[in-house]
């Protein structure tokens with residue numbers, strides 16, 4: 028296997044390669060780092076031949092504008108600058124000299140130093156031999172030693188600028204959303220100028236998600252070249268997609284948002300989060316599969332693990348929790364085959380509604396007179412693991428924690444405070460708050476046999492002040508996230524069996540940064556299976572089914588009032604980590620019996636859904652039929668989940684050709700025994716035979732025979 032990172036010192040080139048793709052860096056004679064190539068795999072010799080194609084020169088243009096992989100502000104470049112600083116004397120231009128290179132087979136660090144000021148910038152790269160996903164982050168360091176050197180103010184430090192090659196058009200894929208309607212996919216022509224996707228909320232947000240894909244406008248689900256990138260960060264962020272009139276396109280991904288800056292005193296450094304990028308040739312499906320593999324194998328903390336079937340009590344009881352009520356739900360859940368029972372909000376302090384108790388993480392003495400032990404024991408006796416809801420970064424003003432530490436919340440003494448959902452955000456950047464949070468959760472986990480935390484975050488930052496900060500108060504935006512990550516990492520080390528679900532009023536904290544330390548994500552508070560089809564379609568563009576929490580809830584749905592058949596609700600939720608969130612006390616015996624069958628069916632295909640390769644056969648936007656296929660990593664089994672909203676009279680269901688099967692193999696339907704030829708399934712599709720009524724659905728499980 029050739030090295031994944033090859034260096035050609037004569038041409039000042041580095042070729043960073045995955046199995047089928049390369050990213051080529053070139054240092055020009057002014058030490059500017061160009062992104063020379065991002066596309067199919069090239070040898071160093073092939074890459075060097077690109078230098079025979081100089082950038083076109085135009086009057087009034089710096090030819091490197093929009094072509095740099097380390098795009099520092101300065102000179103005649105007027106586009107988005109990925110690295111922007113202000114030195115103590117007010118100078119904002121950077122002039123970087125290349126000073127060092129260090130390299131292994133799969134990592135590369137290129138170091139630059141300002142010609143005059145005490146600042147170095149390191150660009151760190153890492154390639155993954157199996158997936159072709161490439162990571163990059165920066166380290167900015169103030170190399171001065173004297174106070175007289177003055178601070179350096181960092182205005183922007185994008186983790187990476189990915190230079191897209193010249194295409195015959197540019198189409199941008201992204202997701203937008205809101206509470207209850209996260210990850211809505213849109214694909215639109217990329218306009219000239221800067222398209223900025225961002226969160227200014229202190230968290231990833233419902234409204235956008237930190238990734239984009241770019242193609243030339245002709246890619247389809249399974250064909251075509253796609254350039255994509257994502258940012259691993261759970262605070263405010265900004266992705267700037269720039270299309271210059273010269274048709275040069277870059278994507279620059281970084282944390283923070285204007286006008287928040289970072290102050291670097293002498294000796295200090297700023298380390299950015301990772302931005303990852305992938306070039307793929309199998310259409311949007313191929314791009315998604317590359318991201319799924321990367322996240323499953325290199326980002327998630329327990330890569331090989333199967334997520335259990337979960338029950339969550341929120342929609343059944345909301346704040347009205349008790350040992351008796353939860354035990355009754357647990358008994359019914361166990362009967363369905365549930366493996367992890369999660370008690371949601373309402374178990375602690377004076378939290379009998381959303382206006383009190385947040386921050387007081389001890390069991391409510393009236394509801395749990397003997398603590399959580401009896402309920403946890405009952406759940407364990409029933410053969411399930413026990414999970415608990417927490418929202419550690421928040422406080423209700425009506426709480427013992429707030430009364431003891433009113434100064435612990437984000438606030439400006441001169442401004443009114445927004446008490447969204449009757450709560451305030453704790454200033455987790457404060458070391459005392461971070462220490463309190465770790466100690467309190469560690470105590471909770473040590474005293475109780477808790478297997479799983481649902482870690483919620485229900486309101487964004489507002490009036491984000493830190494009046495008694497000893498240094499730069501704006502550091503809170505970054506330090507909140509660093510301390511969140513550190514608390515979770517420490518808890519996981521101290522309690523290795525602990526698994527965590529990331530939740531933020533549904534799916535507002537979904538990103539590769541939180542996925543590096545949690546096991547699954549709560550996708551949306553909207554559990555209506557029809558709405559879920561769109562949400563899950565957008566979710567799946569980057570994130571694998573293995574992290575997509577999906578509950579089957581009651582019908583009519585409590586949020587939308589829509590009635591849907593039990594099978595339909597299950598088949599939609601089976602496309603991720605199946606869970607049940609309905610009020611089981613109200614489910615009929617027939618519903619419970621059918622639910623148990625469907626849970627068992629899910630468990631049979633779960634390894635394929637959670638760890639297999641995903642093929643979106645028909646998307647919700649394509650028409651009435653939505654279908655997803657999952658193929659076992661070794662190709663021996665496939666599962667297909669199909670839903671059809673309505674069928675017009677006289678119209679047959681469309682054919683559903685499957686993907687990536689072996690044409691010469693035969694596949695047996697594990698439920699009906701029917702035998703299909705691979706070649707026929709690939710070209711003519713799976714006979715669906717769905718029931719004629721609206722909202723029909725099915726799960727097919729195919730096992731290779733030979």
Ligand code: DGJ
Nearest residue numbers: 341371372531532533552
């Ligand atoms: C928001 C979450 O998304 C819900 O699932 C539930 O946990 C509530 N918070 C509880 O307050």
